[in-house]
Amino acid sequence: MTRLQNFIGGEWVDIESHQEEVVFNPATGEELARVPLSTKEDLDRAVNAAKEAFASWKEVAVPKRARILFKYQQLLVEHWDELAEIITTENGKNLKEAHGEMLRAIECVEFASGAPTLMMGSQLPSIATGLESGVYRYPIGVVGGITPFNFPGMVPCWMFPLAIVAGNTFILKPSEKTPLLANRLAELFTEAGLPKGVLNIVHGAHDVVNGLLDHQDVKAISFVGSQPVAEYVYKRGTQNLKRVQALAGAKNHSIVLQDAHLDNAVTQILNASFGSAGERCMACSVVAVEEEIADDFIDLLVKKANEITIGSGLDENVFLGPVIRDEHKKRTLQYIETGLEEGAQLIRDGRTDQKSQAKGYFVGPTIFDQVTSKMKIWQDEIFAPVLSIARVKNLEEAIELTNQSRFANGACLFTNHGGKVREFREKIDAGMLGVNIGVPAPMAFFPFSGWKDSFYGDLHANGKDGLEFYTRKKVVTTRWV
């Protein structure tokens, strides 16, 4: 059984800790590897390596750094199939989704390859007679990244390519549930010519996170994960006077109006709710549908949900893979019970799908009707293939309902009415909106911009926000005499 190693200072090193967790294939329950939970000492070694590497890496000319990113992009494309297979094996999502995830990761590297343009400052040649000012952009130092299980490829690539091309050095603490891909990403970056110590991987859990949050040589933290941990990371990191961006949990709503293209709305919502087993921070978990078309919408949704193939994501034509762990399956089944106790109407019961009885951690597509905002299944992020439907009178009521959520990552509207699109855009509380699409996840050059309890911080991941987060500026004012 493989025991994972850390990647520190360009070397694979054994982890001293005796504490370890098993990495499972969630489709079969088989053990894939063991991941030791690094100690503070393991982390300190990585911080020292990253600090040492920073001294020389920040001096490397920006186009030269970018060239390594170009090479990295090529290698990721060459190894696309292999990387997607690792994702499917450790996470459970189907191969097509894993390919899509790697595309999103590659786009992050492509965005970062534009560093010479991104890193430019700006000048004003005359701020007063004979006086000029200019802004110059610099890296901040050692950056720590802490990532969730659901996107082992894309989410780390939101962070380290941009941070590194900006001249920082990086320590990635991948999810202990899906730690395998990170090691391969580091190997390929090294093959692309990245100097030792610029990217380090430290496997583990709480101790490594706390170590990163407390270490005085770590200048910034990028976190993506669940809401309680994001809040904790933000508070502890900022208390230690670090820059922190913490992307958190979600409960995303879709609104379907009576003039919507029904087939498109159902197809998009089906994918957004049950794709990746509902384990996306942009998953659709509530639909507010106008009463006039609610029955038609639900009939078609259930019909299409019945056609979903459940199984191992490695098998062709499988759409719905397992959830990540047996405990997560049990938690999901508990939520289904809660929904019933709360009086919601279970119109498709994923517990009865044959595959749900198999060894892997499968839950079939589950749909509740007549859900209200008082219910826990409406309020909580279940993070599984469980969809709630609420019937509403009109757009106004749908917006009012959606805005009651404490979360505000994404929201979608299905309609062809321009004025309603505008009303939705102006009045909805969410940072990433979709019109007639189900998963409005922004591409790498736009910020991933959750609101309310879906995000803590100022500058979001990706795009110009990401670059701002990983850099600091000098303003130089000069009088030539």
Ligand code: NAD
């Ligand atoms: P998680 O919060 O359990 O874990 C995230 C990271 O935090 C992991 O690396 C984990 O080791 C660490 N961690 C967990 N508990 C900790 C604790 N008590 N103290 C210190 N560190 C701790 O999240 P997850 O289950 O891996 O991922 C799913 C969550 O991530 C969902 O809530 C999802 O919405 C969210 N997510 C959000 C976004 C976004 O962009 N907003 C993107 C992807 C995932």
